Amino acid sequence: MDSDKIKGVVVITLPPPDNPSLGKSVTAFTLTDDFPEPPGESVAVDQEVQQPNNDHLTLPPNLPIQAPLSQRSIPLSRELFAGTPRKLVFVLGIALAAVYLYASNFPETIRELRRSERNDDDRPSSFLFPLYFQSELGDSSDFQLKLGRTVRVNKDDLGVRFNDVLGVPKPSKLISASLKSDSSAVFPVRGDIYPDGLYYTYIMVGEPPRPYFLDIDTGSDLTWVQCDAPCSSCGKGRSPLYKPRRENVVSFKDSLCMEVQRNYDGDQCAACQQCNYEVQYADQSSSLGVLVKDEFTLRFSNGSLTKLNAIFGCAYDQQGLLLNTLSKTDGILGLSRAKVSLPSQLASRGIINNVVGHCLTGDPAGGGYLFLGDDFVPQWGMAWVAMLDSPSIDFYQTKVVRIDYGSIPLSLDTWGSSREQVVFDSGSSYTYFTKEAYYQLVANLEEVSAFGLILQDSSDTICWKTEQSIRSVKDVKHFFKPLTLQFGSRFWLVSTKLVILPENYLLINKEGNVCLGILDGSQVHDGSTIILGDNALRGKLVVYDNVNQRIGWTSSDCHNPRKIKHLPLF
Structure with missing residues (x-):
C-alpha cells in the first residue's frame, strides 16, 4: 500500500x-x-x-x-526618484551636509569611535559600582567640605609605629599639625540645615573578601578604611574594623608612600619601616593611619570578578566631624587625580583607562552608580570643559566665566579677575560660592517674599518659612530660578553651560522650612574658589577624563548605566 x-x-x-x-x-x-x-x-x-x-x-x-x-511594485526608493533626479540630488545634498556638520562639530567623537572600534578587543575594561544614599544623620554639622590633603609635618612628628606586632599606638602630634596657606582646610561648615546625606559604595577587601562601605570623594586622594591596629578613635562604622597583618604594611620606600609624604618637611625617618600618613579635611577633621596593601575584589562591567592588590590607608585615629559621618560608612574612597588614588593605581597597571564617572540620582531616595574606566562614557551629548592642570593640586577643577541666577549675572570679580576656579567635589554635601556671588544671589532671592515665603532670622543659613509646613521642594521650586554656570567662552551660544535647578540647590530642614543649599565659601576657605558639591551634581552623569584632561556632564536619571559604542543610524 x-x-x-x-x-x-x-x-x-x-x-x-x-x-x-x-x-x-x-x-x-x-x-x-x-x-x-x-x-x-x-x-x-x-x-x-x-x-x-x-x-x-x-x-x-x-x-x-x-x-x-x-x-511587482517598484521599490520605494525607485518610486521616489524615478523620473525626478532633482529629488535624489536634493536628498543626497542634505545627507552630506548633515554628515559634514556632525563631523565638524564633534570631531573628537568621530575619532574616539574609530579608535574604540580598532582597540575594542584589547583595551582595558571598566569597573561598575552601585551607589547608596546616606541620609538623616543629624544637622548640617555632620556634613563637611572634604577636599582632603596630607599635611606637612616635621620628621619628628611621624605617627605611630607598628613594630614586630601591631601593638598599641603611641600618641601622635600630627593631630595638631598646622597647615600651610595653600591647604584647603580651614573651618567646619555649620548651620541648621536638614541633611541631604552623602553617597557611598562598597568594595570587597581582604581574603576572604569582606565588604567595606566607602564615601565616594573626588576631592580626596587616599582611599582608607577604619582598622583595628588597634583603633584609638574610630566611628561606629557599618562593618567590623579591618584588621591588617604585618605583611600588609607598606614600606616607607614604596613610591606611593613617597607620593603620600611629598608634603612632609625634612628627611624621612630612617628607622621607620612603615608609611605613616595623615589626611586633614577642610572642616578640620583628620584621619591618621599607615599605608597597607591587600586584595580588592572588583567587578568588571561585564559582571566578571577580578582580584588585585591595591594600596590604601589603615585608619586608626579619626578626629572631628568626620566621626559623625562614619555611622553608615567605613571610610573614604579617594577618586582624585593623585597617583595614590584607586583609579590612578588601576590605570598605572593598564587595568583601566584613567577615567572616573558618577551619576547621583535626583530621586529623594538617592542612589546612582560610579564607574572607573571609560566604557560608560557617552560618545555624544556630553558637555566638556578643559581640566586645569596644577602640579600641586589634584582636585578636579576648571574655570567659570559667568554665573547667572535666571537671567541676572552674579559677580565673579573677587581678585580682579573675570574668571573663578570651580572644583567638582562629590565628597561635599553642599555647594559653595565666592563671597560676592553668594551675597548677590541672596539679594536676588529676596523676590520670593512676594510669594509668601518669609525669610528666617539665621546667621548661618538662608531659610524661608510659610504659613504651612513645606513637605517637598516641589511645592516651592517654581518660586525660584535656575543657576547657570558658563564655561569657556563669554559668548552664550558657543559656551559650555552647567545648569543647577532649584530642586538641586534647595532643601527642606526638619522644621519644614525651605533652605538654600549654597553657602558662603569664605567661611570655610579663602573664598576664591567655587565648590560644586553633591547637591549641584545630582541628576547628571559627571565624567572626569584624566586621559584627555577634561571634565564632562550630561543630564541623566542615573538609574541604569548605558554602555554605548556606536552612534545611532551609523
Whole structure:
C-alpha cells in the first residue's frame, strides 16, 4: 500500500473561455509525512506557461505571497526618484551636509569611535559600582567640605609605629599639625540645615573578601578604611574594623608612600619601616593611619570578578566631624587625580583607562552608580570643559566665566579677575560660592517674599518659612530660578553651560522650612574658589577624563548605566 500513496499533486489552471490567449498555469505540490518547515523555508514550484492569470493563481499556505515579476511594485526608493533626479540630488545634498556638520562639530567623537572600534578587543575594561544614599544623620554639622590633603609635618612628628606586632599606638602630634596657606582646610561648615546625606559604595577587601562601605570623594586622594591596629578613635562604622597583618604594611620606600609624604618637611625617618600618613579635611577633621596593601575584589562591567592588590590607608585615629559621618560608612574612597588614588593605581597597571564617572540620582531616595574606566562614557551629548592642570593640586577643577541666577549675572570679580576656579567635589554635601556671588544671589532671592515665603532670622543659613509646613521642594521650586554656570567662552551660544535647578540647590530642614543649599565659601576657605558639591551634581552623569584632561556632564536619571559604542543610524 505504500507504493499506492500519493506523492504529489499537479494543478493545471486553464485560461478563461472568453480569453484563451492568457494561456494556462501549472502548480506542483509534493506531499510528505514530515513535519512542516517554518514559514519561509518551504519551497513551492510555480511554473509559468505563457502568461499566468493572477486571479486564479493558488499558493501554498504559510508562504509569503510574491507578486509575479511583471506585476511587482517598484521599490520605494525607485518610486521616489524615478523620473525626478532633482529629488535624489536634493536628498543626497542634505545627507552630506548633515554628515559634514556632525563631523565638524564633534570631531573628537568621530575619532574616539574609530579608535574604540580598532582597540575594542584589547583595551582595558571598566569597573561598575552601585551607589547608596546616606541620609538623616543629624544637622548640617555632620556634613563637611572634604577636599582632603596630607599635611606637612616635621620628621619628628611621624605617627605611630607598628613594630614586630601591631601593638598599641603611641600618641601622635600630627593631630595638631598646622597647615600651610595653600591647604584647603580651614573651618567646619555649620548651620541648621536638614541633611541631604552623602553617597557611598562598597568594595570587597581582604581574603576572604569582606565588604567595606566607602564615601565616594573626588576631592580626596587616599582611599582608607577604619582598622583595628588597634583603633584609638574610630566611628561606629557599618562593618567590623579591618584588621591588617604585618605583611600588609607598606614600606616607607614604596613610591606611593613617597607620593603620600611629598608634603612632609625634612628627611624621612630612617628607622621607620612603615608609611605613616595623615589626611586633614577642610572642616578640620583628620584621619591618621599607615599605608597597607591587600586584595580588592572588583567587578568588571561585564559582571566578571577580578582580584588585585591595591594600596590604601589603615585608619586608626579619626578626629572631628568626620566621626559623625562614619555611622553608615567605613571610610573614604579617594577618586582624585593623585597617583595614590584607586583609579590612578588601576590605570598605572593598564587595568583601566584613567577615567572616573558618577551619576547621583535626583530621586529623594538617592542612589546612582560610579564607574572607573571609560566604557560608560557617552560618545555624544556630553558637555566638556578643559581640566586645569596644577602640579600641586589634584582636585578636579576648571574655570567659570559667568554665573547667572535666571537671567541676572552674579559677580565673579573677587581678585580682579573675570574668571573663578570651580572644583567638582562629590565628597561635599553642599555647594559653595565666592563671597560676592553668594551675597548677590541672596539679594536676588529676596523676590520670593512676594510669594509668601518669609525669610528666617539665621546667621548661618538662608531659610524661608510659610504659613504651612513645606513637605517637598516641589511645592516651592517654581518660586525660584535656575543657576547657570558658563564655561569657556563669554559668548552664550558657543559656551559650555552647567545648569543647577532649584530642586538641586534647595532643601527642606526638619522644621519644614525651605533652605538654600549654597553657602558662603569664605567661611570655610579663602573664598576664591567655587565648590560644586553633591547637591549641584545630582541628576547628571559627571565624567572626569584624566586621559584627555577634561571634565564632562550630561543630564541623566542615573538609574541604569548605558554602555554605548556606536552612534545611532551609523
